[in-house]
Amino acid sequence: MVSGSNGTTSFMTDFLQKCGGYSVVDGGFATELERHGADLNDPLWSAKCLVSSPHLVRKMWHIDTESLIFKSDSDVEATYITMSISGALCAEIPCEVHLDYLDAGANIIITASYQATIQGFEAKGFSTEEAEALLRRSVEIACEAREIYYDRCMKDSCDFTGSGRISSHPVLVAASVGSYGAYLADGSEYSGDYGDAVSLETLKEFHRRRVLILANSGADLIAFETIPNKLEAKAYAELLEEEGITIPAWFSFNSKDGINVVSGDSILECASIADSCEQVVAVGINCTAPRFIHGLILSVRKVTSKPVIIYPNSGETYNAELKKWVESTGVRDEDFVSYIGKWRDAGASLFGGCCRTTPNTIKAISRVLSNKSLPSANLNIQM
Numbered sequence: 001m002v003s004g005s006n007g008t009t010s011f012m013t014d015f016l017q018k019c020g021g022y023s024v025v026d027g028g029f030a031t032e033l034e035r036h037g038a039d040l041n042d043p044l045w046s047a048k049c050l051v052s053s054p055h056l057v058r059k060m061w062h063i064d065t066e067s068l069i070f071k072s073d074s075d076v077e078a079t080y081i082t083m084s085i086s087g088a089l090c091a092e093i094p095c096e097v098h099l100d101y102l103d104a105g106a107n108i109i110i111t112a113s114y115q116a117t118i119q120g121f122e123a124k125g126f127s128t129e130e131a132e133a134l135l136r137r138s139v140e141i142a143c144e145a146r147e148i149y150y151d152r153c154m155k156d157s158c159d160f161t162g163s164g165r166i167s168s169h170p171v172l173v174a175a176s177v178g179s180y181g182a183y184l185a186d187g188s189e190y191s192g193d194y195g196d197a198v199s200l201e202t203l204k205e206f207h208r209r210r211v212l213i214l215a216n217s218g219a220d221l222i223a224f225e226t227i228p229n230k231l232e233a234k235a236y237a238e239l240l241e242e243e244g245i246t247i248p249a250w251f252s253f254n255s256k257d258g259i260n261v262v263s264g265d266s267i268l269e270c271a272s273i274a275d276s277c278e279q280v281v282a283v284g285i286n287c288t289a290p291r292f293i294h295g296l297i298l299s300v301r302k303v304t305s306k307p308v309i310i311y312p313n314s315g316e317t318y319n320a321e322l323k324k325w326v327e328s329t330g331v332r333d334e335d336f337v338s339y340i341g342k343w344r345d346a347g348a349s350l351f352g353g354c355c356r357t358t359p360n361t362i363k364a365i366s367r368v369l370s371n372k373s374l375p376s377a378n379l380n381i382q383m
Contacts, residue, residue: 011221011248012281012307015107016349018170022369025108025311025352026101027362098145104359105366106352107169109145110223111214113138114178115185118209132213139217142173174250175219177236179228180206190254192228192263203235204242211239221248226287226354228254229263233270237277250282250309258292259299267299275304284309287354290339291315297346307349312336314356337364344369 016023098109116138121131153168180203181189188194214222222245224236233251240249251274253261261270274283283304285296290312300308314336340351351369353361 008246008248008279008281012250015170015172016307019107020370021349022344023107023350024105024362024366024369025309025350026098026106026110027104027311027353027357027359028313028355029097029110029112029114031356032097032100032358096145098142099149100359101362102145102149102171104363105169105370106171106362108172108174108350108352109142110174110176110225111138111142111219112176113210113214114176114225115182116210117178117183117206119206120183132209135210135213136217139173139175139214139219143218146171146173172220173218174221174223175214175217177207177211177214177222177224179226179232181228182226189226189228190256190262192232192261192265194229194231198231200231200235200238203232204239207235208239208243211236211245212243215243215245215247219247221250221281224249224251226254227251227270228261230261230265230270230273233273237273237280240277240279245279247279248281249277249279250284251277251280252284252286252309252311254287255285255292255296256288258295267296268303271300272303275306280306282307282309282350284311284348284350286311287313289313289315290336293339293348294342294346297343297348301347308347309350309352310343310348311350311352311354312357313354336361337368340365340368 101109113135116135118128118131118135121134122128126134149171150168179189180194180198181187181192183206184194211222224233227233227236233253236249236251239245251270253267253270255267256262259267261267271283274280283300283306285293285300286309288296293310293312297308297310336353336357343351351365353365
């Protein structure tokens with residue numbers, strides 16, 4: 001945890017310098033869990049896996065070599081699988097989403113807490129204490145994945161550089177905080193329309209305990225993601241100040257027109273709120289179609305000098321009634337990456353993906369950014 005205004009101010013710029021000037025954020029989490037076979041048709045969405053499928057979040061099995069029974073390393077649910085094994089036994093079998101993104105080149109991995117709320121867990125029958133433990137567990141899993149990644153690099157299981165030395169990269173764990181609309185699970189995170197009954201105080205009290213838990217969970221920073229309106233941005237900023245939270249944070253908004261956030265509030269006004277918040281070390285856009293990102297970067301840059309973070313979705317559209325993503329202007333991984341040069345030149349410093357992007361997307365982004373001499377003018381980009 002970073003304390004003091006000076007430390008918070010330099011936190012992200014120092015990290016970007018360690019990364020070579022640009023940083024890679026991971027990609028779609030829930031949609032990647034679904035690709036691995038998880039059923040997330042639930043109000044908890046990706047947070048459901050903290051309860052039912054923790055092995056998909058960070059699959060890490062300890063093997064009892066005598067009984068050949070695998071026990072999942074989870075404080076919430078112990079799952080046993082009896083298997084016959086031929087050949088040599090491995091002490092660890094890492095195969096999960098966080099590690100997939102680390103192997104792809106991500107410098108920042110985001111926890112499975114986007115839709116994890118105390119209120120949401122309580123609605124499923126968990127006690128307040130159990131709900132808080134699940135929030136902490138989301139961070140622990142990501143931190144464990146980082147340690148596994150570093151350990152594998154130390155044990156020669158990463159790629160080698162030309163000099164024969166193991167190549168690894170600095171990694172931060174960002175604790176995800178989704179919007180109030182994400183908790184409602186009614187699609188309002190994509191409209192920002194909470195109704196007149198939801199006030200600034202309503203939002204602050206809804207988020208307060210969750211933010212406090214995540215701020216003291218061992219994460220490096222908090223990612224306030226998919227912020228759909230100015231009111232919720234203001235609630236986050238006031239909450240950070242009221243509680244004296246010193247852990248760094250980023251604010252990222254979503255847009256459906258490239259001019260405003262999804263509620264219709266001005267992106268300039270929303271980004272200004274983030275800029276004025278001392279704890280915020282990066283401001284940007286997520287879960288937005290790639291074709292809108294360039295203009296939004298330029299808008300954000302008008303009101304803040306803080307690093308700009310962008311992690312768009314694939315370009316598809318989420319249908320709240322059908323509760324699934326539908327084709328619109330979706331782009332393939334390689335087409336998604338063709339925008340990176342232009343986004344970089346517009347002023348973005350942190351690049352990743354949101355819903356429906358994959359480790360292949362992140363791997364391609366990492367390769368583009370590692371080629372510092374790549375001229376954006378040579379990219380065939382249609383916005």
